[in-house]
Amino acid sequence: MSFDEVLDRIGGFGRFQKTLYVWICLPQIFLAFHMLVSVFTGAVPPHLCRSSQPVGDPRLLGLNNSNASWETCSSLQNVQLYQLNHSDLSLPISEHSTTSKSCKGGWEFSKDVFLSTVVTEWDLVCENATLNNIGSSIYMFGLLVGAVLFGALADKYGRRTIILIGLAAQVIFGVGAAFAPNFYIYVMLRFVVGMTVSAVIMNAFVLGTEWTGPKQRMLAGVITDYFFGFGYILLAGVAYLIPDWRKLQLAISAPGFLFLFYIWVLPESARWLMANQKHEEALDLIRKAALINGKPLDDDDIELFQSLKNVEKLEDQRKYTVIDLVRTPTMRKQSLILFYLWFVNVLVYYGLSLNISDFGMNIYLTQMIFGLVEMPARTVTLFTLNRSRRISQLAFLATGGLACLLTTFIPDDLSAVRTALAMVGKFGITASLSIVYIYSAEVFPTVIRQNGIGMGSMCARAGGVIAPVIYLLRDSSHHAPMVVFGLCTLIGAVLTMFLPETAHKPLPDTIEDVERTDDSEA
Template identity: 40%
Template sequence: MDSEGSRRCISSLDADEIFENLTQEERLTVSIPVQDDGTPASCHMFSYPQFHLLSNSSSPSEVALVQCQNGWEYDNSMFISTLATQWDLVCDKRALSRLTTTIFFIGVMFGAAAFGSLSAMFGRKPMLLVSYMLGMGFGLCSTFSSSFVMFAVLRFFTGFTITGSVIISTILNVEWVSIEHRKLVGVIDSLSWTFAFMSFPLIAYFIREWRWLTVAISLPTVTAIITWWWVPESARWLIANGRVDKAHYYLHKCAVMNRKQEVTVSIKPENLAKIIVTDRGNRKYSYLDLVRTPKMRRLTLLTGITWFAVATVAYGISFNISSFGLNMYLTQFVYGAIEIPAKMSNYYLLDKFGRRVTQAGSLLFVGISLMINIFIPKDRSVVRTVIAVLGKGCSATSFGTVILYSSELYPTVVRQNGMGYTSFVARLGVSVAPLILLSDDVWSYFSQVILSSLGLSAAFVAYLLPETRGKCLPETIEDVEGIRNDDLLLQDKNMDEKEGKTRGRCLPETIGNVEGIRKDIDDLLLQ
């Protein structure tokens, strides 16, 4: 929506009847300097007409140039209207065009922190609906913007509210499935992003006016609002917060769906009340609990760095889509299509090599591909695009991994806070990605060097995280710290040997020795 397209200054002679006998080409010749590629300059014009240039034997003299004084004439072959053409966000105002993306993701950043805390307090499902409703509302309102400032403010609140649906749906996925199906659900979840990414250039190809395009990408939220009625609240969250009657209701529905009604005999509200987090009591957890203890501080730092790099690099590649000189719609579609095999390979990679190696390896290959492109001449646009597409594929693998990986690393009592924090850091990275691309004005490869360095550095950081493959979700901060000594700890070194016996047999909220009830409940998890 913020694409500038090609343009030229409007000649001061265009509206002057004295020069009406001059052709359009002649007016451009005497009014606007020519760039190295032979096209009229897009940001400057001569301070006064250079009529001597009409003679073929004449050569340009040293003439003072000024910024375009009469506005711009835009090439509408690619777009009818964009943010840049609507409010002339070009040349010395070009940074404002990039700023709209940054403002949106700053909203996403703060929204992640807010919804992470709110959904931990009031439940996943209610805040999911709030996110859907407000996100669509602000998105539609932004189409009526009469100024850039108004649009920027509405985009901030759109980002702030819509991010809740992302982090909450991820948590619901993790908390409603058994261990062996977490990676499958994680891959399916990430593929939904891919199909949306591929759909956008198709929609934009047919809707080339930014206001209607905004409407088109906001309205699908109606479908999400309708399906919300069938989304169950997290039984884990309900049990952890003492709402055992509601938890029993959802577990009973789950038993019926999975044809395991016989298990519900032992799962009654009074039995669920025994499954308590004894260390929690009436305590309310907050973001400060992410840094109170040594191993949680380490986990918080490492996941934050990893998320920042993954998001910055992924969106940096996507935002730079027009730099390769190829069709923008086709390139973005290919960028999305490459994510399908990349994310489907996650199903194999996560099981074969584990979360840690997959995360670190994908970041390493992203950094290498970006580094290679620095040494390929810009006139080799096809080669550079192929390398970038491969890098985008590795980036998709990295993104798909980090979402599942992080949700498995944080304990239940602060999982929503942890995901809110990582989403906050990720959106901070996305916010600076457009600004990193502006560094190309200093040196054409500057942004590539920055993004490549981020990817390579984060690969090392990700390798320092603990492995979670085949292990039960941690219940409490004590589990992560290794204080409690039982077979449910994330750090249990013998878990891989027990994997066949323990899969689907963990209930993260359980601290008491209520093995019979725990087994029955976990047998109900979506299989």
Template identity: 70%
Template structure:
């Protein structure tokens, strides 16, 4: 008997699974906090260089309202005696007299504390990219460790790392230590996201997996919205960092309530522990678990060690059709994450109140994820294509809106965020169905790596503003449109059997392996 049949017998989504999803959904709220907090902790308030000709020492006399962006307040090479004057041009010198910052919106940020403006502004964006690089490292490291030591253990370790290093970042003495601590938090984020999703999937029946997976996405959206309120109430960056990190220590009780993966235990020949958990799940779900069922052999069709001895990552690109589909899916992962965080991390460029914009962008997450529940069953392919078109077109249209129409620009960005969020939800399901069983794990792993690469590059999109103020939104528009066109080359997978082999993809003659059931299972049949 396959493990999915056992899950169906004990209840595919009963009380046991629902409680499990409560446990794996709660940390998602704090993951959203950590992923997006740099919008506020790394914000650049209006600022001005103290100069010999300016009102040094009297920041209250400076009219910060005239400074609409950090770039306009940076000094340039000039023969003017007043170092506080700001003629038009690109900033290229430092401020020797020190900086004065507006405290109207923020009491303090890492920018105001460590003067990360003008010639030092790039450090702020590089720091965000290093954090995102931590997610890539965490995906590689904790993915391997989870296969070896179990999903539950790695989730617990990742939550501990997140709490310790997150709190540590609130007391960082300088920017470089702060960045290193945030990097460690980033690695822990991947450890929680990946393994919580896998743990939930391995305990859930096949028919409920799509719905159950989106449940955790809703929790991330809740965190997205709540962050706006928390940041509005806490305007000091150190206190804000502490507020989102310290509650992580409460997850210590997960040692008592978070179950292991019975599927993983069986694959690692820890059958007695697995059956104890399965009996507990059956009892909680109100199902009868007979002795005959326990005697059935569980075929390890998804045993990773067996798969890896026959197939490798190279098989993703070895044959023509598989290569085409793999490269397109990898691109879709990359562009979805790049545009998602490109829009999310640069909301201050839209010209509206940063807290209100953050809340609106968070609210958009809910209908965007909900609508995919109705479109996915009709068509994976055209759902992906349509939402990429919506997201890309809205971003592209926003470049034609004048800066003084901030409400219209924000509305278009919101529509773009809606499309990309829905598209991102779809690619999780779609990619799992495009890759055949024998290389599905490799395919999703490579897709995740491409996604993290997009996350690393997302904060760097800000530097495109040096070429043109519209350049970031042009990129956020064109890349999804290209992805929509490439999606036309992918197969439709809705309501179709999953491919098991590369031959299924290439259309060659199939070879099937016969599996015999044990005598007890045959008698039940």
């Protein structure tokens, strides 16, 4: 008897699993906070430099010191480059250049929207502006390190243990970041928070999947995505109420202490316990789940326990490695395409999510709209996936890529139109990101499925690391980041055509199955 048959006997998605998903989903809200808070804590308010040359009007910033004179990044290089008309208060007040001289007189930042950000506290503008983007990339690199480290530790010590460690470390280092004495320690603490986000996201998903019956797994996975989207939306309101970055960082981190009670309510994966020869503990949990689901086990079901002792033992004893993902022609082609899809989906998802200020509308409103888009984007995949995995993936990638490219043709003064197009792009890429998880699990054969998903996840995190860096291209062209996002996504749409259709087809078990299927289709 397989473990899936055991779940069918005790209930694949009964009261026990629904309660488990409550515990799994609640942290997703705070994970969204940590993933996206840099939109606000790292925001760059309008700013001018106090200088000795009278080139500007301090009233543009709402400052009271009428005796001051002001320069922008560009005018520090050439004071004649940016002469402000004192009678026209509608002119832009912020320019960026990584080649400007230092601001000797000190920077002054507008406080119309933010009381403080990491940028205003540590003057991360002009020649220091790149530090802000690099800080975001280092956080994303923490996600990559966490995925590798905590994935291996979870296989050794259990999903529950790593989730609890991740939640504890997240609150400690998250609160610590709110009191960071300088930018470098702040980035280091955020790096550790990124590691813990991976630990919780990855193992919560696995824990839920391993307790859920096959028929409900896709829907159960989408439920966690909805809570992440809810956190996405909620962050806009929290940030609006708390415009000081240190207080905001504290507000999204300190509530994590409430998850202390997970020590008593979060169960371990019975499937993992069986795979690690902890049969008695697994049986106790199975009996508890069956009782809560209203399907208690009787004495005859002890045979079920005996048969479970062989669960998770592969019939094929050969050890497979990541090399097998690229060893044969068809498997190599499909693996490389899927790795690229993981990379580009996360690249564009966070590229759009972390730089919403570029679209010219109110940053809080844009954040809320982008969060709201997540809900229908994830919902629509439930209806399209059953028709075709390949066409769904291709269509949503094409939608996202074309929308990104079209934003480059919209004038800056039509910010509402640019935001609407960016929202369409976010819709497409969010839906595509939801699909690639399922599609990958069906393309990779059973013997290397875990290796394939693991490598795909690493490529995704690499996309997250690069996403903030792409915005450094704005120094050469304002539209360059969106052109890169659009073209990369469209390339992914074209490559998707070379993947097999997996809807309503049996999953491949071996690499030979993959090669044989490709030959038959040819």
